[in-house]
Amino acid sequence: MSIKKIYLDYASTTPIAGEVKKDIKSVLDNDLFGNSSSLDHDYGSSVSEFIESSRTDVAELINADGDEIIWTSGATEANNLALIGFTEFKMKDRPLKIVSSFIEHKSVIEPLMELKQKGHRVEFITPNHDGYLDPDIISRTLDNGVDLLSCMHINNEVGSTNDIALIGALCRDKGTVFHVDAAQSIGKLLLDVRKNNIDLMSLSAHKVYGPKGVGALFVNHETVGRLKPLIFGGGQERGMRPGTLATHQIAGIASAFRLAKSSMQQDYLHLSKCREIFLESIKDLEGLKINGDSNNTYPGIISLCFPDLNADSLIFAMDDLAVSKGSACATDSDEPSHVLKSMGLSQEEINGTIRVSFGRETSYEDIETASSSLRAASEHLRLISGGTA
DSSP, X not given: OOOOSEEOBTTTOOOOOHHHHHHHHHHHHTTOOSOTTOTTSHHHHHHHHHHHHXXXXXXXXXXXXXXXXXXXXXXXXXXXXXIIIXXXXXXXXXXXXXXXXXXXXXXXXXXXXXXXXXXOEEEEEOOOTTSSOOHHHHHHHHTTOOSEEXXXXXXXXXXXXXXXXXXXXXXXXXXXXXXXXXXXXXXXXXXXXXXTTOSXXXXXXXXTTSOTTOEEEEEOTTTTOXXXXXXXXOOTXXXXXXXXXXXXXXXXXXXXXXXXXXXXXXXXXXXHHHHHHHHHHHTTOTTOEEESOTTSBOTTEEEEEOTTSOHHHHHHHOTTEEOBSSOGGGTTOOSOOHHHHHTTOOHHHHHTEEEEEOOTTXXXXXXXXXXXXXXXXXHHHHHHTTOOO
């Protein structure tokens, strides 16, 4: 299938990098088909050695130890394992107090709602109007005694960025376990689990030019150690995530993380320039509002709001662009974005919001085309609705 649209939905997923494809193909071509748990022969032991080497590659990106990396099918599973696994393993004679926020991904919010139904005390903090968490509110919340705090690093809808270093310091000072959903930020912003006092962190490959279907969970061996598994039937991953490991997928995430480590600074500068060019070229569009704080955001994600227009109509009118209304996890739902709602946007503003996200392969020519397409689409929709061009 030939698709000629300009892809500007990198926050949803990224294309697999050429280097990553080669590394995955190398695994498939070099007969690394053995089961890493079968250590009685070379077929199994060679795969086991490769997987442990890959585990180290992932760990080095975040300043962790290799044995602190647990392979998962992606960040959704990692979030579930972190939250449910920690809570059910640590619960002794009392329910736990867990704090998160309304800007989180559904794979954090829904497991927490499940834990709430089981009797745990779960509290959701409302973000500020720019879509990130106020450290002062977090500090006051922690004063009341919190067992676990979970928050994302980069928000996938508006690009707002939480101060992970400060939040981690607050949690460590209060003895609160700190979980970070880094699905959107891994390989894009520097993360150091030691300096940032992170106890659990969810990682994904497909947001950073790796394959879908593989991710990881960092489990701090000093502060957490073990989690109760979500599935049972094997001793793999220290018993926390049983099941035969997918060697070629693990090759993909390790390759993507190695590439990210070497290109992170260059990527950030490129995306910053893309953002600058795009916003400058559309700054005079009628009714345009940028959701979030431009001084506290990841440059690759821009949330554009046209309160007097409809996002579906706007996307349809820009038939040369691949953009979205927001999180891919909610595309099958008619419910308004819980993130935008928590930021205080009106229903009209939510209905008129689209997300544009850039990546390594976004060219400045793509940016020019996108801004022209957005301008033409918005002016056309106003004309047919009786407005002014």
